[in-house]
Structure formats: structure tokens, C-alpha cells
Amino acid sequence: MSFHATKLFHTIEGGAVITNDDELARKIRLLINFGITSPTTIESVGTNAKMNEFEAAMGLCVLDEIDTIKTERQRIWQSYQTELPPGLVQFQQWNPQSQNNHAYAPVLFESEQQLLKVEAKLKENNIIPRRYFYPSLDTLDYLKEPVIARSDATRQSPATNQACLISRDIASRILCLPIYPGLAPAQQQTICGIIQNQVEN
Template sequence: MINVTRTYLPDRSKLDKYIDEIYSSGWVTNNGQLVKKLTARLEKYLDVKNLLLVSNGTLALQIAYKVLGIDRQVITTPFSFVATTSTLVWEGLEPIFADIDPETFCMDPSKIEGSITPETTAIVPVHVFGNACDVEKIEYIAQKYGLKTIYDGAHAFGVRYKDRSLLSYGDATTLSFHATKLFHTIEGGAIIFKNKKDLERAKLMINFGIDGPDSIIELGINAKMNEFEAAMGLCILDEIDTIFKKRSEIWNYYQDSLKDHVQFQKRNFQCTNNYSYFPILFESEKRLIEAKYAMNAANINPRRYFYPSLDTLGYIQTQVIHTVSQDIASRIMCLPIYPGLLTNEVEKIVKTLICEQNYSFASYSHVVNL
């Protein structure tokens, strides 16, 4: 089966060297040398300051909310991975959804101000599939109303906007380093803060609020990254340029081959591409289901991503129908893309999809044996 993604595993001999370091030191967690080394290398590579490694991208969001004092209502997008919304609800916050742009799939800035109430304290946009939000308009609105801005940058590793790291915008940006991501630490994540004082407070929060052997000065939890995860990250960072190159080749082949058959996300032309996902949009949900059926029959497993629209979740209380998000969520699917995807597999994916688009739903016998 050709799955939508496959975890990238680095050169084993390099990983073994880091594992040997861990065994030699006997230090496996609690801000060890490899965590410190990965922090420094990521700050340099990503061109950011005040980066904090944490145990996953979900806790990265939760810690960011706590550090920045977010409460009551938060404006966010209904088109994202569920953690963007579930973390808000988990922290006792009320997500208020602003609908998305039908072409970029990012939060539509024109929908934000109408959603602001006296209870609003923050805006949490998402750089969807690594495509930059309209950060200037969003941050103008945030400053106008005295709101904090926390960007969910789970898809935006390495992306630059106007020759500046996209991850440097807002009061904070969070990252996910889950094993499905193009850069990963098996499990893991990071928070990039605008202000150093927020970074220092977050360091306490991810370690139970402990600031010394006999001192606890902050409410905290355990959200630390361990040394084995940092070792994986260091190895993958060594190979990140190769990862980008291989993903870009697949991404560009899809783009060239499918441009006359499906719709694509409109990319921000001032934003670099990290080739993290390849989403395609069908003319209807029926056509998507037909295409997915054909691809599954050919042992290809794309993913409906993101589906469903988060404003339809059972634990969300909203009376507003977010028409664009629900429409896009019903018609979008991501194709397999990862460095280990073979040329003949990429060609098979394209041929299967084109055959399905050109022939009737009954013609699956033409594609299942490609």
C-alpha cells in the first residue's frame, strides 16, 4: 500500500553515534546536551530566536496559551487538524471560528473583526499546508483590538515569507515534530516566542514550575523533550536539504501532471514552499469519493485532509455555519508525498487519478492493475 506519508528514518550509523553519547553521559532527559544542541541548531537553521523544544505539538499550543495568558474566547480557523481546536477546548477556552479563504485555505482576515467580542483575547491562525496566512492583516487586527496572536505553524517548518522566517511572526508560533512531519523527533514540538521573558516562563512551565532543587515558583506540567528524540532530530536536520529536494521533485511532478485535472491550493507568491503536503481539490465530494475509491483499489491511500470541518465537531457549540470551510473540507484530499516514494509509484498515483477523472466511476478495472 502506498500511504499518504511514511516516517523518514535517517542514517542509522549517525543515530547510533548520538545514542552512544546518551549512554556515555547517562543523561536521558531534563534538558540534556542533545536537547540544547538541537535547540541551538534549529534557531540557526530556522532563523529564529527564543525557541523551546517540547514533547509534542499539542502541548506546544497549550503551553503557549498559558504563557500568554489567553482566556475566554479565541478566534481560530475551522479548517485545520483537530488539535488546533481541541487544545482550546481542553484549556477551557471557547473557539470562535472565522471562515477561510476558498483559494488559500487559510483564515480569511475579512472574517475576523466581525467575530471579535469583549471576551476575545487572542487569534490562532494556521499556516495551512505551509502556505502563509495574511500575517500583515491579521497582526494589524490583533494590535487594533489588543489581542495576542499565536500561529499554528505545524506545517510551516523552514518556510520563509518576504525573506523572513514565517515562524517569527506573532507573539508565538508553535511547531509539531511528529513522525509524520517532514522534520520530526519521533514525537515532539516547539514554541517560538517573540519575547524572551515568555520563553523563560515557558521553560518553567514545561518542568512543573521548578526553578531549582528546592524551589517551585510556577504552575507547570511535564512537557519536556528527551535526549533520544533530540538525537533523531539532529540526524534528520543533517539530511533536511535532501528531504526538501526529494519532496520538491514529487510535488512539482504532481503539479505539472495534474494541472488540467484537479484544482490546487493558491500559494502565497511571497512565501517559500516546504513541499510538506500536496492537496488537491475536486469539483464535488462525490468526485472525491470516487477518486479515493479508485486509488484505494490500486493500493494507494491518500487522505481526506482536513476533514471534517472543525466547526461540525460534537463538542463545539456554534450556531454559525462556516460555508467555505465545510465546502473545502468535503472536497479536498492530500496525495502521498515523502522522500522514499519511488518514481514508478508517483507515476502510478498520477495515472490512477487521471484515469478516474477521465472515465466513469464504473471504469475502475482500467486502473486497478496499473
């Protein structure tokens, strides 16, 4: 799990791995500490991925305020639902069996052109939304499977360079709006007003 600064709970950077596999936990501990097992023994390759004291202190401070943070994020998320008129943008539909921790406030626009217009206007007003889910991962060159020359050119893996068209469509039209404790109602009204003005005009 990620403890990046944009998360509900964070330690500025870093994250955690949770496992019930003792052997896997041992390997992970080696990896995060250079592979060192004792002051004179290095068992394997590793890196320096230990949490530092400053990050730990930040995590403890955030943990002390976690209920307030959750309440504030929920208020802001619900305000977006209320302030943005139906049909202006599309909100994510939540599975009734799941819980929303209000970590993000994604909205879907009718087109990428509309999104870019809104994004530009928000940035003009020093409001920074994020395209967290762009680009669609199937468009990244380094994830594309190379086509291997074969005697029978038709015998290629069906997964080779498969286009994920729904993912591409949604990734091009989804924008995450600011959501963080301290975002004042007046600031949020400005955000919603800019979105409405840019979409309707």
C-alpha cells in the same frame, strides 16, 4: 511549530515555541517541566513535555538531510503538477510573495463523492492519502458556542454557531496526496493513474 513526523523537519513528535518575550519563555519552561524550578522547588502546575534523547537524535539526523528532503519533496510536488492533467484536480494557488516548502500535496476534487471514490481506490492499492483539512472546524460540536437563554431571544451573538460554508465546501473536497523522500517515480505514476482513472470513469 509542530515537529510531527509528517512535517518537513521532524523529531517524530513534539514541537517548539519561539518567542522574544523573556517572561513568556520562563513560563513555557516551567510548563514543560512539571513547574519545577529547582531540585526542591515546584513553582506552578506543569506537565512532562520535554524532548527526549531519541527525538533529539532523530531531529539531528533529519537536519543533516534537510536539503535532500526539500529537493525530493519539490520533485514529487512538481511531478503531481505535471502528471495530473489540467482540470482533473485543482491545485492551490500560491501567493507570489510566499515560499512553498512542499510539506503537503493537497488537491481539490469536483465533489466529495469524487474524492471518496479516489480515496477508496488508492487505499485498495495500499496508498494512504489524508484528509488533513477535514472536517471544517465550524462543524465540531465542542467548538460551537452554546446558545444562552435570554429574555430577548433575538439578541444572540452573531458568532453563535456561525456556518463557514466556503470552509465546509473546501474541507469536503480536499485530499493530501503522499509526498515524502523515497516516493519512487513509478509509485507516483500509479497514484496519478488511479486518480485519473477514477475521476474520468
